[in-house]
Amino acid sequence: MSERKVLNKYYPPDFDPAKIPKLKLPKDRQYVVRLMAPFNMRCKTCGEYIYKGKKFNARKETVMNELYMGLPIFRFYIKCTRCLAEITFKTDPENTDYAMEHGATRNFQAEKLLEEEEKKITKDREEEELNNPMKVLENRTRDSKMEMEVLENLQELKELNQRQASVDFEGMLGTYKELEQREKEREKEDDERETQEMLERALVKRLRDSDSDSDQESESSSRPKKPSTDRPTDILTTDRLADTQGLSVRGVKKAKVESWERSVGGLGGGGALGTLVVRKKPATSVPIPDTTVTPAGSNTQTVSKAAAIVPTEATKPITAQNGSSSLSLLGAYSDSDDSNNSE
Structure with missing residues (x-):
């Protein structure tokens, strides 16, 4: 196994490399x-x-x-x-x-073509300068002018960088932040002032309204109260008092007719009917009016009739024992007056 790793191989003494056939390719x-x-x-x-x-x-x-x-x-x-x-x-x-x-x-291929073009221009320029000394001077003058322009541009860039370097950007940002903070505070103060003014206006308006209400209450309390005539029989009581004070019989009759028309006209309404119809009370004795004839001009018969017909506050019978209503009594009373006047 170790023989395949050797670097030097054995060549026998009779080895001749010229005898090795060459491969023709x-x-x-x-x-x-x-x-x-x-x-x-x-x-x-x-x-x-x-x-x-x-x-x-x-x-x-x-x-x-x-x-x-x-x-x-x-x-x-x-x-x-x-x-x-x-x-x-x-x-x-x-x-x-x-x-x-x-x-x-x-x-x-743009970069490659550019490089080839530059090489071609440089080669043509060298060939032209080799045979024309004036062309060499023109090329040198153009090159020097271009170098001066490049130096001027470079100097401008340096100055611009120096100006920008002298600017304190941190200070500028701090100043801007301060201005922004002041603006926010001013807006906040304006909002608070407007809110305070609105509250003051609302308070003044409320005070005015309360003052006007108190004035109206005082006026209403100072006004005299009118007597109420809720009951239909109150006017009859008023007429009876007028008769006792010596009024004429004709005026009393006219007032009675008006009260009768007013009460009859109110029968159709629910409210007036509710005031006329009351709960039935136990039957009481009704005095029978006196029908004796007295001389004309005397007030005794009229007062007695009024006292017999008009009930007092203590006794207000709505229906008599024989079943007659208060309206029938008023009708009989008016008829009796007409008969007395005719006599």
Whole structure:
């Protein structure tokens, strides 16, 4: 097992290397090598993009009849990863780069083209200055002018940087924060003042309303109260008092007729009917009015009739023993007055 690891092998004394047969191979023989794409390219067949650094199993061969300063040039064959189309490129030792041959187009050649253009301009300028001394002077003058412009621009940039360096950004930020804080405090004070003014106006209005209410109450209390005539028989009591004070019989009759019309007209209403109809009380004796004829002009019969018909506060019979109502009594009373007047 250890023999396979030895570095030196045994050659017998009669070994002659010239007797070993040589293997004859063609000069354009191809070898399979593993390489990476040297630049970005795009396949012409399917348009697939192949980025720089992608690995391929490529075939390598030596380009016949092409040398650069004794250095051979190699060609590589790869296949597209999508359509398996063949793409070839070769080495370019003159520019230390690779050159695309066919099957794809190289991408992002702007930098390379710019460098080639600069090299071409420099070469043409050197050739022109070699044969024309005036051209050399013009080129030097142009170069010196360009250098002065570059120096001026550089000086301006330095001054600008110095001005910006002298600015205190921290101080500016602090001042801005102070101004912002003052503005917020001022707005807060304004809001508080407006709120206070609104509260004061509301308080004044409330005081005014309370004063007006108290004035109205005092006026209402100072006004005299009118006597209420809720009961229909109150006016009859008033008429009786007027008769006792010596009023004429005709005026008493007119007041009685008006009271009768007022009471009859109120029968249709629920409120007036509710005041007339009361709960039935035990039957009481009703005095029979005196029908004796007295001389005209005497008030004795009228007063006695009024006293017999109009009930007092102590005795208010609504229905008599024989079932007659207060309205029938009032009607009989009015009829009796008419008969007395006719006599």
